[in-house]
Amino acid sequence: MERYRALIEAHVERWIGELPGDALYGPMAYLMRLPAKRVRPALTLIGCELFGGRPENVLDEAIGIELFHNFTLMHDDIMDASPLRRGMPTVHMKWDVNSAILSGDAMLVKAYQLMGSNAHVLKIFNEHALAVCEGQQRDMDFERRADVSFQEYREMIRLKTAVLLSCALRIGACKAGAGADDQESIGAFGENLGLAFQLRDDLLDAFGDPAVTGKRRGGDLLNGKKTWLLIRGLERATDEGSGLLRGELAKPIPERNVDVMIEQLRGLGVEREANDEVLRLETAAFAQLDGIAVPDERKLPLRALARTLQARTS
Amino acid sequence: MERYRALIEAHVERWIGELPGDALYGPMAYLMRLPAKRVRPALTLIGCELFGGRPENVLDEAIGIELFHNFTLMHDDIMDASPLRRGMPTVHMKWDVNSAILSGDAMLVKAYQLMGSNAHVLKIFNEHALAVCEGQQRDMDFERRADVSFQEYREMIRLKTAVLLSCALRIGACKAGAGADDQESIGAFGENLGLAFQLRDDLLDAFGDPAVTGKRRGGDLLNGKKTWLLIRGLERATDEGSGLLRGELAKPIPERNVDVMIEQLRGLGVEREANDEVLRLETAAFAQLDGIAVPDERKLPLRALARTLQARTS
Incomplete structure (x- = not known):
């Protein structure tokens, strides 16, 4: 990963260095310079290399x-x-x-500027960009609804977060000349990995070690934030006729007992189920990777990245 | 114009008809269906036809x-x-x-989707799109400043409104295979026409007939909105040592006398100067058009459109 990160950080700085002095560009440079893992651009470089391309050739698209x-x-x-x-x-x-609205708008134009004029790349980018917007729209709609199903939530998360990982990999693969089937496989790998990543996030909130995550234990739960765990927990509680979880949520936030809520999720089998689902998603991701006919050593960076994401505790 | 409008309206409806049912797309369809003159897309069709292309071939870019x-x-x-x-x-x-932010974002992606993958078209579009954002940024900055010069204001208006007319014409010309010089000329035509259009707008606010414009006479002036006329008026008033205009602006809005303000603009020679400037801009625009070596009858739609804009009273 360090090799990719170095390439990416250098290219980000080069890009920032070429921005005009207008007020419009200050917020972009600020946000792009906040410490970040750069997972998405790294996936573009890795996706390109997987199919025999040079990472240096997709730096623009990666930063895009x-x-x-x-x-x-x-x-x-x-x-x-x-x-x-x-x-x-x-x-x-x-x-x-207003500055954040406008600078964001210009940032999207700058992203397109970097994306170039390859028809296939643009097609992939346009479709995935719209999916991300649709995901955010559903996320907002769900905030106003009490009856969001687990399936709806999962589809929202897929659109809002997982498809961009898929998009990053696909564009790298596309620029390296990968065939349509291979692009499909690497995209599915990214999507499954993205879903697993998000679910692991939810698990860490409730069952992670606060000393390691640096966040309050069960912070999302306490605030009643609609997560994978909470939605599934409420579904299971209804099935089993248990009112404990809903009882806690009915209280004002300061009076909720987060330990009771976490115990409930355990008791309802939601923790186990979520861990199983993470495993299932990761297995599905790796099966897609196995199906791609390139020398095995080229798959090492993706396996290493996936393992880093799997092993994380914060 | 009617021929172009019919093509455009039909294509807009076709485009709306193909939108997915998601909540994200409702606001786009709503805004695109509000009655509009469709000047910009018409310019793309006309710019294409000017250089021998078929308007039907640039409908996607026009709607974009x-x-x-x-x-x-x-x-x-x-x-x-x-x-x-x-x-x-x-x-x-x-x-x-939030819906307006997000739906707008997705609308920009949809615009790119229609813009296709022609490298020249995308280059023109990206550059002009950023210019429009820079213009809006300056407009917001100017609201917080008391010392905006006439030159700064003019450049803001050029970026915020005139360059998009230029962009529309250039993209049409580019798709028809016009050379770089011709693209430059038609772009300059559009920019000058756009500036003239905006200045005429300011003139109509103060000196137009309220029965025809349908707006309150001097509404912008009364609200102290920074327009071409007010900024130039304040500059001239300073030169001439007159405090009348500034005196009115120092009062609360309900106590301002708009007739005094309008008389001041007349007395300071700002009305005459603005009318001269409109004429100068339109002459410059037509000089650019004259320089383009295509059969004269192909220039008729642009001359007709420009005359419509010149003759407008509302």
């Missing part, structure tokens, strides 16, 4: 994907009224809402 | 330009907190701010 991701963060943070991003003030807090 | 324009309206209306657009509720009023 990262710009798109950061554009969605800039606008999502307005919509969610989030004060912090990566531990630092969000753009709409540091500047103002 | 119109979508981009409407995307900027959707977001500008949030930033300006405008309740009405074309006499109807703005998207953020009819839905909410």
Whole structure:
């Protein structure tokens, strides 16, 4: 990963260095310089290399994907009224809402500028970009609904977060000249890995070690945030006729007992089920990777990245 | 114009008909269906035909330009907190701010989808799209400054409104295979016409007939909105040592006398100067058109359109 990150960080700095001095570009540079894992652009480089291309040849597209991701963060943070991003003030807090709207808009144009004019690449990017917007729309719609099903939630998460990993890999593969079937396989790998990643996030919130995650144990649960675990937990509780979880949620936040809620999720079998699902998703991802006919050593970076994501505790 | 409009309206309806049912797309369809002059997409068709292309071949790009324009309206209306657009509720009023942000974002992606993968077209579109964002940024910055010069204002208006007319014409010309010089000329024609159009707008606000414009006489002036006329008027007043205009602006809005303000603009020679400038811009535009070596009858639609804009009283 370090090799890819170095390439990416250098290219991000080069890109920032070429921005005009206008006020419009300050928030972009600020957000792009916050410490980040750069998972998406790394996937573009890795996807390219997997099919025999040179990572250096897809740096523009990789940064384009990262710009798109950061554009969605800039606008999502307005919509969610989030004060912090990566531990630092969000753009709409540091500047103002209008600057964050407008700078985000220009950021999307800059992402397209980097994406170039390859018809296949643009087709992939356009479709996935719309899927991400649809995911965010559903996320907002779900906030106002009490009856969101587990399947609906899963599809929302797929659109909002997993498809961009798929998009990053596909574009790298496409630029390396991979065939349509191979692009499909590597995309499915990315999507399954993305879903597993998100579910693991939910699991860490409730069952992770607060000393390691750095977050309050069960913070999402306590706030009644609709996550994979909570939605599934409420479904299971209804099936089993248990009112404990719903009882806690009916209380004002300060009076909720998060330990009771976590115990309930365990008792309802939701923790086990979620762990099984993570395993199932990761297995499905690796099966897709196995099906791609390239020398095995080329698959090592993806396996290493996937293992890093699997082993994480924070 | 009617021939172009019919082509455009039919293509807009076809485009709307193919949108998915998601909540994300409702606001786009709503805004795109509000009655509009369709000047920008018409310019793309006309720019294509001018250089021997078929208008039917640039309908996607034309609608892409119109979508981009409407995307900027959707977001500008949030930033300006405008309740009405074309006499109807703005998207953020009819839905909410978050829907308007997100639907606007997706609208920009849809605009790119229509713009295709022609490298030259994309280069033109990217550059002009960024210019429009820079113009809006300056417009917002200027609201917080008391010392905006006439030159700065003019450059802001050029970026915010005139360059998109230029872009629309250039893309049509480019798709018809026009050479670089011809693209430059038709772009300059559009930019000058756009500046003239905006200045005429300001003139109509102060000196037009309210019975024809349907707006309150001097409404912009009364609200102290920074327009071409007011900024130039304040510059001239300073030169001439007159405090009348500034005196009116120092009063609360209900106490301002708009007739005094309009008389001042006349007395300071600003009305005459603005009329001269409109004439100068239109002459410059037509000189660019004259320089393009295509049969004269092909220039008729552009001359007709320009005359319509010149003759307008509302």
